[in-house]
Amino acid sequence: MKKLKKIISLLTLAGMVFSCSQTSKLTYKDMGLPINDRVNDLLSKMTLEEKIGQMNQYNGFWNVTGPTPIQGDAAKKYKDLRKGYVGSMLNVRGVKEVRAVQKIAVEETRLGIPLVIGFDVIHGYETLSPIPLAESASWDLEAIQKSSEMAALEASAAGINWTFAPMVDVSRDARWGRVMEGAGEDPYLGSKIAKARILGFQGTDLSKENTILACAKHFAGYGFAESGRDYNTVDIGTSTLHNIVLPPFKASVDAGVRTFMNSFNELNGIPATGNSYLQRDLLKQEWKFDGFVISDWGSMVEMIAHGHAKDLKHAAEIAANAGSDMDMESNAYVHHLADLVKEGKVKESVIDDAVKRILKVKFELGLFEDPYRYCDEKREQNVIGSKEVLDASLDLAKKSIVLLKNQNNLLPLKKQGQKIAIIGALANDKTSPLGSWRIAAKDSTAVSVLEGLNAYKGNSIVYAKGADVALGTPDFITEVKINNTDKSEFEEAKKVAKNADVVVMVLGEHGFQSGEGRSRVDIGLPGVQQELLEEIYKVNKNIVLVLNNGRPLTLGWADANIPSILECWQLGTQSGHAIAQVLYGDYNPSGKLPMSFPRHVGQLPLYYNYKNTGRPILPGKDVVFWSHFQDEKNSALYPFGHGLSYTQFEYENLKVHQKEDEVHVKIGVKNIGKLKGKEVVQLYLRDLVASVTRPVKELKGFELIELEAGEEKIVEFVLTNKELGFYDNKGKFIVEPGEFKLFLGGSSKTVIETSFEIK
Ligand code: NOJ
Numbered sequence: 001m002k003k004l005k006k007i008i009s010l011l012t013l014a015g016m017v018f019s020c021s022q023t024s025k026l027t028y029k030d031m032g033l034p035i036n037d038r039v040n041d042l043l044s045k046m047t048l049e050e051k052i053g054q055m056n057q058y059n060g061f062w063n064v065t066g067p068t069p070i071q072g073d074a075a076k077k078y079k080d081l082r083k084g085y086v087g088s089m090l091n092v093r094g095v096k097e098v099r100a101v102q103k104i105a106v107e108e109t110r111l112g113i114p115l116v117i118g119f120d121v122i123h124g125y126e127t128l129s130p131i132p133l134a135e136s137a138s139w140d141l142e143a144i145q146k147s148s149e150m151a152a153l154e155a156s157a158a159g160i161n162w163t164f165a166p167m168v169d170v171s172r173d174a175r176w177g178r179v180m181e182g183a184g185e186d187p188y189l190g191s192k193i194a195k196a197r198i199l200g201f202q203g204t205d206l207s208k209e210n211t212i213l214a215c216a217k218h219f220a221g222y223g224f225a226e227s228g229r230d231y232n233t234v235d236i237g238t239s240t241l242h243n244i245v246l247p248p249f250k251a252s253v254d255a256g257v258r259t260f261m262n263s264f265n266e267l268n269g270i271p272a273t274g275n276s277y278l279q280r281d282l283l284k285q286e287w288k289f290d291g292f293v294i295s296d297w298g299s300m301v302e303m304i305a306h307g308h309a310k311d312l313k314h315a316a317e318i319a320a321n322a323g324s325d326m327d328m329e330s331n332a333y334v335h336h337l338a339d340l341v342k343e344g345k346v347k348e349s350v351i352d353d354a355v356k357r358i359l360k361v362k363f364e365l366g367l368f369e370d371p372y373r374y375c376d377e378k379r380e381q382n383v384i385g386s387k388e389v390l391d392a393s394l395d396l397a398k399k400s401i402v403l404l405k406n407q408n409n410l411l412p413l414k415k416q417g418q419k420i421a422i423i424g425a426l427a428n429d430k431t432s433p434l435g436s437w438r439i440a441a442k443d444s445t446a447v448s449v450l451e452g453l454n455a456y457k458g459n460s461i462v463y464a465k466g467a468d469v470a471l472g473t474p475d476f477i478t479e480v481k482i483n484n485t486d487k488s489e490f491e492e493a494k495k496v497a498k499n500a501d502v503v504v505m506v507l508g509e510h511g512f513q514s515g516e517g518r519s520r521v522d523i524g525l526p527g528v529q530q531e532l533l534e535e536i537y538k539v540n541k542n543i544v545l546v547l548n549n550g551r552p553l554t555l556g557w558a559d560a561n562i563p564s565i566l567e568c569w570q571l572g573t574q575s576g577h578a579i580a581q582v583l584y585g586d587y588n589p590s591g592k593l594p595m596s597f598p599r600h601v602g603q604l605p606l607y608y609n610y611k612n613t614g615r616p617i618l619p620g621k622d623v624v625f626w627s628h629f630q631d632e633k634n635s636a637l638y639p640f641g642h643g644l645s646y647t648q649f650e651y652e653n654l655k656v657h658q659k660e661d662e663v664h665v666k667i668g669v670k671n672i673g674k675l676k677g678k679e680v681v682q683l684y685l686r687d688l689v690a691s692v693t694r695p696v697k698e699l700k701g702f703e704l705i706e707l708e709a710g711e712e713k714i715v716e717f718v719l720t721n722k723e724l725g726f727y728d729n730k731g732k733f734i735v736e737p738g739e740f741k742l743f744l745g746g747s748s749k750t751v752i753e754t755s756f757e758i759k
Helices: 002-025 035-044 048-054 074-083 095-108 132-136 141-157 177-181 187-202 238-245 247-254 276-286 312-322 332-342 348-364 377-383 387-400 449-454 490-498 529-539 556-561 575-583
Strands: 056-059 088-090 116-119 215-219 259-262 292-294 402-406 419-423 460-464 502-508 543-548 564-567 649-659 662-671 677-687 698-707 712-719 738-745 752-758
Touching (some): 035 348, 048 056, 048 074, 048 332, 056 074, 074 095, 095 116, 116 348, 132 141, 132 177, 132 187, 132 387, 141 187, 141 387, 187 238, 187 247, 187 698, 215 247, 238 247, 259 276, 276 312, 312 332, 312 348, 387 575, 419 449, 419 490, 449 460, 460 490, 490 529, 502 529, 529 543, 543 575, 564 575, 649 752, 662 677, 662 698, 662 738, 662 752, 677 712, 698 712
Parallel strands (some): 056 088, 088 116, 215 259, 419 502, 502 543, 543 564
Antiparallel strands (some): 649 662, 662 712, 677 738, 738 752
16 A cells, blocks of 8 residues: 555656646747747746736936935845846946846846846937937938937947837927927827837847837827926827827837837826826727836826825726836835735736736847846947947938028038137037937037037137036036026127127027926026127127027027028037038038927917917908917917028929829929038828818928939829828727818928819
């Protein structure tokens, strides 16, 4: 009997060994298995706490990109990391640091699940390209994609495998400081740029060492903060939501973006982080997004202040049920989700769904094969700041510059024999051109305008500061003291200007006067710069105004008086070289505004795709009862799509041909000037009568072309239902028959139009 028992137990043991080796074939470590099988296998081996750990993201230990969370300290973070209660970290950067935290996750936890490492790679890592609003002014999708590719190249070499970009929030209000981080006011252009940036970051194979996850943010409505005050309430109608706000997010899903970030704001009464219509119904169900959603920094805990959650536990419950898969810095999930599951308030299936999404993306990154894939010190040294990255940054910087005005062809400057006065603190600034959102880039690493111009030797250049822009040295987290009042260096600047043939004045905002938390009610030139401009104008009218800014500014006086105005934004590391090349005509400016520039801040929000209203302008009628301001025009000073060149273009021979469901459009564009140049040919539509009113104009196509002097090209567009339709108030996409107007030109103030009918 004893013998039999022994035999049976030996057999049982053998069976266990056999079944173990069977399951080990099925384990998540088996590279030969499909990702979904590996995810399911891993999930089946995880405790509830380990699953919730994957939904938890902690900030690293030095950069802070939001308010410090209430319940987090380094010791606790390390403890949680060792227990496998952390799925991701942000703001850990550099191979050494990333390797250290990854090693804990992979080598010290029970299941060895690697971390995904997030960082705000917004317009480059250490080498910076132009701020996103500036990049968007290039309308050059290839160059934009390349710049994101370069950002991914550098960031991945520094251990990062996830960027919180692109920000695809449409915004119509230049008071909002974060317009610098987006693609401007138009959903069509914004969608194209979102796609280009996502393809640039993610490439075609996420498991390559030089590609990283992209993140479409902030879902949704963040760009519509009331009065442009950051984090403010958003209350918009369904038509604006579906036709203006959501399209770039949908385009991001279509482009294959693997992560989404929700948002700080409430949208029509429900905080975006707790909004299950947005995250579950729309994003995950209707759009079939199978990546994961991260909250914004502390946006779960902020639902308490919004008045939507009674405490952190309640916030965790709302967020998880609404489809927020990962918690950034609220400490809500790590503290409360397990209890909520045990109490039946959050189903375990909700947790499983979130964790599967997160794990899937980790497998796609190839982290299970090699968790140290992004941790190669040699690559880090070779790639960061390499020639390839610097060249791409310069290329896009030139293409992002917009020539707003050029009276009497004051530009381009002559290369020889000129006395040039350079005035303005920003001309000699090597930090401000880096712009906002540049956590890894080092101060003083941009080429200043002065350095860029001095690289050309033929002219005599004299510099005077005139006035500072802001007080002190602005940085990423401290409140900027906007109003410098010191005018003591005006006289010196006037002396220098008086003796010059041409004065180049470099004025605008410091790089940290726009960006997160940087809303302004006055969007004129900060400090005493407007006075400085007017004082210099008194002694020399030959002024080229070079603007550095992260948002549209009000430039009424400058437009009325200054002959040449060049919008140079914050152009990144190669800023000064790019500006000098355009000033001297070695690059013929080709940028077009992605946002309207108002005449007055009181016009905001201002956008070219407005509705006609029941009382549009009544020309020639001397009555008051129409939609207007008494003291200012309705129109923009410089409208969306505006941008000049050193040459001129003529539009002719517009032909429209309808073929089944398509409308084929052909337009001839001729370079009638003396220089080679680029033009962004823009096509706009207006649906004249619709069940839900349509804007007076909507961008529905554009093409960037280059023409030799005298050359002509035929540009063709094909309009399909996608361009002809719109979303009704239930969010359903429809195309309605009727008459459409078609406009073509080099800006939203188009030059040629016709109409056609859809039957
Ligand atoms: C808050 C910002 O809104 C978001 O865009 C950013 O990615 C996170 N902080 C992380 O820094």
